[in-house]
Amino acid sequence: MRVFLTAVAAVGLMSSAALANPWFEQGDAGDFPAGTYQVTQGFGPLTTIHGATNSATQDWVDSYCIKITDVQAFYATTNSAYDSNAMADWDTRLFLWDLQGNLIMANDDTPSPWSSLQSLLTDPSTYPHVLYNDPQYIIPDECYILSITGYSNDAMDATNTAMVAFGSDFDALHGQAPGTGPFSHWENLGATGEYTIALNGCTFCVPAPGTLALLGFAGLVMRRRR
Numbered sequence: 001m002r003v004f005l006t007a008v009a010a011v012g013l014m015s016s017a018a019l020a021n022p023w024f025e026q027g028d029a030g031d032f033p034a035g036t037y038q039v040t041q042g043f044g045p046l047t048t049i050h051g052a053t054n055s056a057t058q059d060w061v062d063s064y065c066i067k068i069t070d071v072q073a074f075y076a077t078t079n080s081a082y083d084s085n086a087m088a089d090w091d092t093r094l095f096l097w098d099l100q101g102n103l104i105m106a107n108d109d110t111p112s113p114w115s116s117l118q119s120l121l122t123d124p125s126t127y128p129h130v131l132y133n134d135p136q137y138i139i140p141d142e143c144y145i146l147s148i149t150g151y152s153n154d155a156m157d158a159t160n161t162a163m164v165a166f167g168s169d170f171d172a173l174h175g176q177a178p179g180t181g182p183f184s185h186w187e188n189l190g191a192t193g194e195y196t197i198a199l200n201g202c203t204f205c206v207p208a209p210g211t212l213a214l215l216g217f218a219g220l221v222m223r224r225r226r
């Protein structure tokens with residue numbers, strides 16, 4: 001009986017973990033591409049990323065590796081009106097990159113009806129304006145880099161030209177502006193603060209070893225029960 005209860009407890013733990021799995025910034029996440037990015041580790045849906053940027057420590061950007069599992073359902077937002085799990089009381093920007101540093105999409109401010117200075121990356125049909133974006137670029141079950149920074153920090157090419165023309169429409173979903181070169185560095189200025197990015201259609205970049213051990217343990221216990 002004790003073995004059976006242990007198995008039930010282990011499965012119950014996995015179920016609750018699958019419902020909502022946060023990632024908490026470990027130390028300071030790198031800024032990509034000049035620094036590294038932080039590799040999220042865990043099991044099940046990745047639903048929130050909690051962290052902070054801080055101008056006092058020159059921490060202008062935090063970048064995380066995530067895996068997008070459901071392209072249609074995918075979103076990342078700091079706007080609590082869009083997802084009540086999101087949090088940021090400052091003017092955020094979100095960027096999504098592939099691992100080679102090619103820009104997938106970027107947004108500064110959430111469009112109507114959730115209008116706010118916080119940001120939203122999701123299906124292009126959500127936006128009244130999509131500028132230079134190719135929504136076919138996300139490949140299911142591939143890893144991408146999600147960067148959070150603040151207005152008016154820009155991603156720059158090697159000639160110090162902003163890769164995204166946010167000023168042409170802050171509420172739009174943007175791709176890379178025509179005529180700009182590959183991602184080189186950040187401008188490194190602007191708003192910073194604490195944040196919770198709410199996510200959907202994502203999982204962790206790599207499965208956490210501890211979680212795999214738990215799965216193995218549960219399987220062992222259930223086999224012994226038979």
Ligand SMILES: [Ca+2]
Binds near residue numbers: 027053059061062
């Ligand atoms: Ca940070």
Ligand SMILES: [Ca+2]
Binds near residue numbers: 028030031061062063
């Ligand atoms: Ca950082």
Ligand SMILES: [Ca+2]
Binds near residue numbers: 091092116117118151
């Ligand atoms: Ca903004």
